[in-house]
Amino acid sequence: MATVRAKFKLESVMHTVGSREVTLTPVYSNVPESENKSFWDATPSGTIKMWITNKSAWPAFENLGQEFYVDFTPA
Numbered sequence: 001m002a003t004v005r006a007k008f009k010l011e012s013v014m015h016t017v018g019s020r021e022v023t024l025t026p027v028y029s030n031v032p033e034s035e036n037k038s039f040w041d042a043t044p045s046g047t048i049k050m051w052i053t054n055k056s057a058w059p060a061f062e063n064l065g066q067e068f069y070v071d072f073t074p075a
Contacts, residue, residue: 001073001074003071003073004072005069005070005072006026006039006042006043006046006069006070006071006072007026007027007035007036007039007043007067007068007069008025008026008027008046008048008067008068008070009024009025009026009027009065009066009067009068010022010023010024010061010063010064010065010066010067010068011023011024011025011064012064013062013064016051018053019051019052019053020051020052020058020061021049021050021051021052022049022050022052022061023047023048023049024048024049024068024070025047025048026040026043026044026045026046027039027067028040048070
């Protein structure tokens with residue numbers, strides 16, 4: 001089974017009691033040589049929204065605009 005890789009950026013973080021709500025959206029670029037252009041062509045739309053209660057994971061989601069590779073592997 002193949003893994004599918006996407007590239008998303010951190011769009012927003014909402015701090016709530018005991019959790020963080022994070023929203024990621026696909027990266028974008030109109031520069032033909034850009035890796036982000038390649039990912040945008042494959043995934044031009046979408047949203048990943050997660051509520052994270054693991055406090056040790058919160059620092060990974062502090063910088064808006066931070067880009068992440070997201071791998072989808074069948075479980």
